Amino acid sequence: MQTLRMNESLLPSLLEVLKGFGTLIAPVERSPGVFSLEAIADVSRVRPDALRTILPFKKLLLKPGFVMLEQRAGGAPVESRDNDWGPLVYFGAHSCDIHALKILDLLYLSDYVDPYYKRNRDNLTVVGYGCMPDDKCFCKSVGTATVDENFDLFLTPLQGRFMVTVASARGDDIVRTAAHLFEPATRRDVQDFLDRVRERDDAFTLTLDVADLPYVLELKTDDPVWEELGKKCLCCGSCSMVCPTCACFNVRDEIPEEGTVRRVRTWDACLYREYAQVAGGHNFRDTRADRVRNRYYHKQEAFVREFGMPSCVGCGRCIENCPTGINVVEVFQTVRGEL
Amino acid sequence: MSVTLPEPLSPRGAPRKLATGANPYLPAPARIMRVQDLTSDIRLYDLRFVDSVLADSFAFRPGQFVELSVVGVGEGPFSLPSSPTRRGMFQLGVRRVGTLTNYLFDHVIEGDTVGIRGPLGNGFPVELFEGQDVLLVAGGLGMVPLRGLLQYLIDQRDRFGRVMLLYGTRSPEQVLFREELESLSRRGDAEILLSVDQTQGRPWAGRVGVVTELLDLVTFDVARTHAIACGPPVFYKFMLEKLVARGFGRHRIFLSLERRMECGVGKCGHCAVGYTFTCLHGPVFSYWDAINLPELIYT
Numbered sequence: 001m002q003t004l005r006m007n008e009s010l011l012p013s014l015l016e017v018l019k020g021f022g023t024l025i026a027p028v029e030r031s032p033g034v035f036s037l038e039a040i041a042d043v044s045r046v047r048p049d050a051l052r053t054i055l056p057f058k059k060l061l062l063k064p065g066f067v068m069l070e071q072r073a074g075g076a077p078v079e080s081r082d083n084d085w086g087p088l089v090y091f092g093a094h095s096c097d098i099h100a101l102k103i104l105d106l107l108y109l110s111d112y113v114d115p116y117y118k119r120n121r122d123n124l125t126v127v128g129y130g131c132m133p134d135d136k137c138f139c140k141s142v143g144t145a146t147v148d149e150n151f152d153l154f155l156t157p158l159q160g161r162f163m164v165t166v167a168s169a170r171g172d173d174i175v176r177t178a179a180h181l182f183e184p185a186t187r188r189d190v191q192d193f194l195d196r197v198r199e200r201d202d203a204f205t206l207t208l209d210v211a212d213l214p215y216v217l218e219l220k221t222d223d224p225v226w227e228e229l230g231k232k233c234l235c236c237g238s239c240s241m242v243c244p245t246c247a248c249f250n251v252r253d254e255i256p257e258e259g260t261v262r263r264v265r266t267w268d269a270c271l272y273r274e275y276a277q278v279a280g281g282h283n284f285r286d287t288r289a290d291r292v293r294n295r296y297y298h299k300q301e302a303f304v305r306e307f308g309m310p311s312c313v314g315c316g317r318c319i320e321n322c323p324t325g326i327n328v329v330e331v332f333q334t335v336r337g338e339l
Numbered sequence: 340m341s342v343t344l345p346e347p348l349s350p351r352g353a354p355r356k357l358a359t360g361a362n363p364y365l366p367a368p369a370r371i372m373r374v375q376d377l378t379s380d381i382r383l384y385d386l387r388f389v390d391s392v393l394a395d396s397f398a399f400r401p402g403q404f405v406e407l408s409v410v411g412v413g414e415g416p417f418s419l420p421s422s423p424t425r426r427g428m429f430q431l432g433v434r435r436v437g438t439l440t441n442y443l444f445d446h447v448i449e450g451d452t453v454g455i456r457g458p459l460g461n462g463f464p465v466e467l468f469e470g471q472d473v474l475l476v477a478g479g480l481g482m483v484p485l486r487g488l489l490q491y492l493i494d495q496r497d498r499f500g501r502v503m504l505l506y507g508t509r510s511p512e513q514v515l516f517r518e519e520l521e522s523l524s525r526r527g528d529a530e531i532l533l534s535v536d537q538t539q540g541r542p543w544a545g546r547v548g549v550v551t552e553l554l555d556l557v558t559f560d561v562a563r564t565h566a567i568a569c570g571p572p573v574f575y576k577f578m579l580e581k582l583v584a585r586g587f588g589r590h591r592i593f594l595s596l597e598r599r600m601e602c603g604v605g606k607c608g609h610c611a612v613g614y615t616f617t618c619l620h621g622p623v624f625s626y627w628d629a630i631n632l633p634e635l636i637y638t
Contacts, residue, residue, distance in 0.1 A: 068364050071410045076368050077454060111619065112363040112604035113354045248608030251364075251601060253411050261411035263364075268608070275609060278599045279415060279437040282572075284612075302614035 001148070002166040004175065004182040005189045006155070011162075015043035015091065017178040021125050021170075022087025025060055027053050040091075048092045048129045048155070052136075052317060056244030057090055057097055058104060061120045065266040068116065068251070073259040080262070083116045089125040096137075096313040098128055098151050099144035100244030103303075103311050107247060116265075125170055128154035130196070133204050136316030138329060140201065141208040144313040156193055163193045208329045209336070210300070210310065216336060217301040221293075225334050230289025232324050237269030239318035239326075240295070245311045248275075270295050296331060341495060342424045344465070345398050345458075358397055359388075359456050363604045366408040366454025367393060372428060374449055377515050380435040381480070382444065383420065387428045389452060399423050400462025401488040402595055402623045406603045407431060408454030409447065413439040416459070416600040416618070420483045420516075422490035432483035432515070459603040460622050463488055463567060463593060471563050472501040476578055478550050478570025482506055482515045484595055485569050493528050501564075502529040503557060507550025507574075511541040532556060550574065551581050561586040568594045579626050589627035596622045596629070 006014065018024050024040040027050035035050035037057060067082035093101075101121075108117040128151045139145040147154070152171035155162040163185060166172055175182055185193075240246040250268040255261055268275065271291050276284040285291045303311035312328070319327050333339045359367035373385035388394035399405075399419060408414040415437070421430035435444045447453065465488070473492060477485045485504070492502050508514050514533060524531040532553045533545035546553065550570075566582050568575065575594060582592050598610035598617040605619030613632040615621060624632075 069410065077366060077408075077410050079362050079365055108606065109354070111352060111355060112357060112606070114606055115362045115364075247606075249602075249606070251414065251607070253413055255411055263408075263410060263414075270608060270611075276599055278597060279440070284598065297613070298611065302611070305614040 002172070002175075003185045003190070004164040004166065005185045006162045006164050006182050008157075008160050008162065010181045011048075011155075012043050014178065014181055015040070015046055017174065017181070018089045018091060018125070018127065019043075020177070021174060022089045022123065023085055024089045024091060025057075026091040030054075037090075037092075046091065050092065051094075051131055051134055052315065052320065054317075054321075055242060056100060056315070056317065057093065058100070058244055058247060060085065060088060060090070061104065061117055061124070062247065062249070062265075062267075065264055066116070067262045068265045069263040071261045071263075077263070079115070084119050085123065087123045087125070088120060089127065091127045091129070093126050093128045093151065094131045094315075095128070095147040096139045096144045096315040097244060098126060098147045099139075099313045100315070101126070102150050103245045103307075103309075103313070104247055105150075106307050125174070126151040126153075128165075130154070130156035130200075132200055133206075134316070135205050136319045137204065137314060138206040138208045138316065139314035140204045141206075141210060142310055142312055142314040145201075145204075146197075156196065158189065158192045158196060161189070163189055206316075206329055208314065208332060213310075213332065214301040214304045217297055220335050221297075223335060225331075226289045226293040229292050229326070229331060230287060232326060233271070233288055233292040234324060235271040235273065235288050235291055236323060237271045238321045238323065240269035240271060241267060242317040242321045244313060244315055244317070245299075270298065296328075300332070342426075343398075344400055344423065357456060357604070358393065358399075358458060363456065364602065366406070366410070366414075366456050368452045369455040371447060371449055371451050371453065377432070378513055381515065382433050382435075384431045384433060384443075385428055386431065386453070386455065388455070395427055397426075397429065397458075399429070399458035401465060401491045402463035402484055403458040403460045404484075404600070404603075404622065405429075405431070405455050405457030405459060406600070407433075407439075407443075408456070409439065409442055410454060412442045414454075414601075415439045416603060418484035418487070418595070418622075419458070420486040422487050422494055424491055424494035430487075432480070432486075434480055456603060459600070460618055461620065463595075463623050465491065468492070468565055469498055470500065471565060472559060473499055473503070474557075474559060474564055474566045475502075475504045475506075476550070476554070476566060476568045476570075476582070477504065477506040478574030478578070479508055479513070480515075481569030481571070481574065481595070482508075485567065486516055488567065489523075489529065493523065496528060501559070503559070504529055504531045505534075505550060505553040505557070506531070507534040507536070507553065509536045510539045511535055511543045512539075530557070549577070551577050554578075554581055554585060559585075561588075561591070564591070566592045568592065583626075589630065590625050592626035593623055594626060594629060596624065598622070 026046040027035045028045045035053045067080040069077040071077040108114040152168045154165040248268045299312045368389040369386045375383045404418045417431045420432045523529045600610045600618040601607045603618045605616040610617035
């Protein structure tokens with residue numbers, strides 16, 4: 001880890017430098033207050049202050065739909081490169097987004113490594129950007145409010161300049177390529193950085209009590225709260241689509257033209273009715289209550305038991321996007337009997 | 340005959356590869372050598388990988404499964420009714436139940452090539468059974484994976500104690516591998532009891548009634564016996580507790596579960612139950628492990 005400073009006015013220059021390291025992906029403002037991650041040609045469009053993009057970065061690592069395999073008539077199936085981006089630079093990642101990458105890594109790079117994910121992940125440069133929470137952020141509760149690994153550079157905005165953290169050899173490559181942009185951080189920079197950490201820590205208003213939550217959930221599997229939630233949840237899957245760690249997928253075969261067959265992989269959500277249905281028609285989670293309960297248990301119970309941490313990073317996207325106003329924090333408060 | 344098995348799988352560990360290739364989603368071509376009708380809607384397929392090195396080296400644990408693909412139609416999980424003691428080929432038991440299996444029945448014939456990924460899942464803990472008695476209980480199509488285990492036990496008969504099979508189906512024509520089972524029984528290699536729910540007017544020398552009643556007809560030493568159960572959810576509901584009532588500890592009962600195993604390698608999420616991926620940590624669980632997972636049996 002190395003700490004530098006960069007003048008605020010040099011950000012466009014840094015973005016131009018980053019373009020040399022791969023396709024630059026950063027938040028842009030699509031309509032007032034609505035941000036999305038897009039490939040950047042004109043760096044003046046970049047809005048690093050965007051708190052929350054509609055879709056998280058997973059949409060680049062694993063596209064919403066891509067061809068896994070192709071087969072020509074009479075041939076054997078061959079691997080497709082449809083999902084491959086080549087070198088990618090993700091600018092504007094917040095701490096929660098970087099923790100989400102780690103969770104996706106746990107899933108996709110363990111055991112049978114997912115080659116489609118791995119190729120994009122190996123080609124990925126992550127440049128983080130410091131944020132301030134709003135009333136939907138609860139990353140502090142789930143331990144993802146700060147980050148010290150899994151990124152290359154991290155820019156924390158201070159008055160008129162950035163504190164720049166270099167956390168990898170690739171980050172070091174970038175700094176050396178554009179050495180004129182950076183200076184050593186001063187004691188004043190460090191003190192201002194620490195003051196900002198304190199200020200941000202105090203800015204959180206939403207809290208999720210995760211103490212013993214897996215155990216609480218195990219004791220509450222038959223609680224009527226799940227039936228009630230099942231009546232409110234439309235099982236539309238919006239929360240899964242916008243979740244930075246939801247990564248379930250479906251596979252289907254397509255025949256785009258005579259003699260060619262494609263096996264296509266698309267995002268899926270455990271809230272969809274057919275999700276746990278097997279051949280012959282039996283559905284292991286037939287009701288909305290079954291499915292919505294399963295989603296919350298997966299995030300805060302199952303994943304904790306398997307990997308020692310929840311697969312929720314507290315980004316607030318599901319709260320922002322639920323059409324019936326389901327709030328994950330309130331759900332767990334209700335489960336605990338506190339609401 | 341003796342066989343060296345691959346190491347048991349450990350959940351969520353270091354990167355590893357499937358026998359069928361480094362890309363776990365890419366099927367390896369396998370040729371259909373023989374097709375036999377077991378019943379009106381269940382067929383037994385003999386397969387051999389086109390790549391002869393893979394064909395001769397392909398090893399699996401009884402109770403593991405594979406994903407079978409017809410690219411352009413679909414892919415699905417199938418259990419292996421053959422034993423790894425018989426190298427060079429493997430078998431799949433297929434019931435006509437959906438798009439893929441309809442296509443297999445209607446369009447795929449001997450000599451055709453399909454795609455196979457595997458072996459997948461954990462398989463039965465056969466090392467535990469060495470020198471001990473083994474009680475297999477099967478309901479309906481549950482006989483398919485248990486037939487692979489049965490072959491494995493019989494092919495190495497001197498490594499195990501008593502081998503018992505209790506097997507129930509709806510009617511006499513639903514009994515899978517009937518001649519083979521009768522032959523094993525005659526030779527004294529295994530103690531086999533069959534039952535059907537109804538004879539439906541067919542000749543039938545076995546019992547008539549539900550398969551759980553067969554348990555009352557055998558005696559066993561539960562201290563040296565493992566029970567392996569495979570069948571539909573309703574079968575588990577009654578059979579597992581009856582085994583417990585007969586004195587089996589829940590850790591000495593193993594079962595194999597059906598779920599929607601799509602990717603087969605613990606990624607796509609469809610087969611997840613609680614914190615287990617049925618395809619990766621299962622499909623074989625001890626009853627004790629199963630009973631502590633939500634939705635696992637009683638749905």
